[in-house]
Amino acid sequence: MPLDTDAVLDRRQLRRKLTFWRVAAGLVAIAGLAAVGFFGARSAGYFSxxxxxxxxxxxxxxxxxxxxxxxxxxxxxxxxxxxxxxxxxxxxxxxxxxxxxxxxxxxxxxxxxxxxxxxxxxxxxxxxxxxxxxxxxxxxxxxxxIGVIVQFPNVVQLLQNVGVKVEAVRSTPLKATPSGLEPTSPEALAALREIVTDSYQWFQRLVKERRGLDDEQMRVASDGxxxxxxxxxxxxxxxxxxxxxxxxxxxxxxxxxxxxxxxxxxxxRRGSLPFVNAVAAAVVDAVxxxxxxxxxxxxxxxxxxxxxxxxxxxxxxxxxxx
Missing domain, CATH: 3.90.226.10 (2-enoyl-CoA Hydratase; Chain A, domain 1)
Incomplete structure (x- = not known):
């Protein structure tokens, strides 16, 4: 049965309204994305x-x-x-x-x-x-x-108390020492102290050069x-x-x-996309x-x-x- 004229006109008017709001919603979404993109790009250093x-x-x-x-x-x-x-x-x-x-x-x-x-x-x-x-x-x-430190736990006594003994086969006596799972030899401690000393001297040299300190000033400043x-x-x-x-x-x-x-x-952020991170930061700042x-x-x-x-x-x- 054919629709009367009023019904046809109502449907056309409803269709126009739906189209208008769809277009408006699309424009708002595009404008929002553009704004977020702009602020994100600015946070990343563009347009600076x-x-x-x-x-x-x-x-x-x-x-x-x-x-x-x-x-x-x-x-x-x-x-x-x-x-x-x-x-x-x-x-x-x-x-x-x-x-x-x-x-x-x-x-x-x-x-x-x-x-x-x-x-x-x-x-x-x-x-x-x-x-x-x-x-x-x-x-x-x-x-x-000003100083350098290396620390490691020695659990030898604990392992002995629970009846555990750790065995190791090494290519040389100082390989992977000290381990903390066995008594530390004087040679292993000496090797580790040499590394600490090298790094400590590097640290002292940086401070002396950058701050212009003499030997006595360095002695006082670098005692840790x-x-x-x-x-x-x-x-x-x-x-x-x-x-x-x-x-x-x-x-x-x-x-x-x-x-x-x-x-x-x-x-x-590690493992994240830089631009996405910048956009997210901009959104967080905005709110x-x-x-x-x-x-x-x-x-x-x-x-x-x-x-x-x-x-x-x-x-x-x-x-x-x-």
Whole structure:
């Protein structure tokens, strides 16, 4: 039975409304994706104007290729006029600290760099600080702890108590020693001490060259102690007492305008796509949750995972735990 005229007109009007809202929804989605893409690209460094870069060295320092590549990109970017390195770290592995030091020195060869010790720049954290041209510290910050340590548990007595004996066939007596599963020979301890001494002398040489200390000053500064910011200033381990405003003042004296915006750079998450990570960061910032990632990284769970991954020689300061 044919439809009357009113019914046909109603259907056509409904179809037009549905089409309108579908098109509108599509345009809104496209605009949203474009906005997120724009802010993500800007976070990744595209469309950038001249600015001061800020990076954060927090927690335990280990080998981090993402951090190294990010620092190298900062060094190549002509829009980055200077680099501020915010440090709050007790140190980490010797190899990771050396890699970070070398990356920062490459940037320092091209543009002014300044370290700001927010809470702690001890041991490997201090290696990162001396890679910059100028060090600013809080009065109560902890710094120094110039030294190297390697630790391993010796569970020989425990194994004996439970009736377990570990046998080993070695190509040479010092292969894979000390192991902690058998008594440590004097020769094994001597070989390990030689490695520690080599790394310690490398650390001392960096401090002496970068801070211009004489032999007596080095003797006092490098006995393994940590120092407050005030004491470190007296010992010439840091340059200025203060925070980021003092760092910007030092940069201004070197022609880097205080009016330049400061932009925080963060390395891409390991195993993630850099652009996707930048877009996600932009979305989180847009909804006011910019501190969420930092809280997670600083959580005890993450710190425990990082700590369990440490192996080999360490340049790290850690208060004794019960």
């Amino acid at each position: 104007a001249r600015h001061v870069a800020r990076i954060e060295v927090k927690g335990l320092i280990t080998q981090n290729d993402e951090m190294r590549r990010m620092i190298e990109a900062i060094g190549r970017d002509d829009n980055v006029r200077a680099l501020v390195v915010n440090i709050d770290s007790p140190g980490g592995t010797v190899a990771g600290s050396e890699a970070l030091y070398r990356a920062l020195r490459e940037v320092a060869a091209k543009k002014p760099t300044v370290a700001v010790v927010d809470g702690m720049a001890a041991s490997g954290g201090y290696i990162a600080a001396i890679a910059t041209d100028h060090i600013v510290s809080r009065e109560t910050s902890i710094t120094g702890s 102690r940590a120092f407050s910011g005030v004491r470190a200033r007296e010992m010439r381990l840091v340059d200025t007492i203060g925070g980021e405003p003092e760092a910007r003042g030092w940069l201004a004296d070197r022609g880097v305008s205080r009016d330049l915006a400061i932009r925080t750079y963060r390395p891409a 006011g949750l910019s501190d969420l990632g930092e809280r997670l990284r600083a959580s005890a769970i993450v710190a425990g995972i990082e700590r369990s991954a440490l192996d080999g020689l360490l340049v790290v300061w850690q208060p004794p735990t019960p």
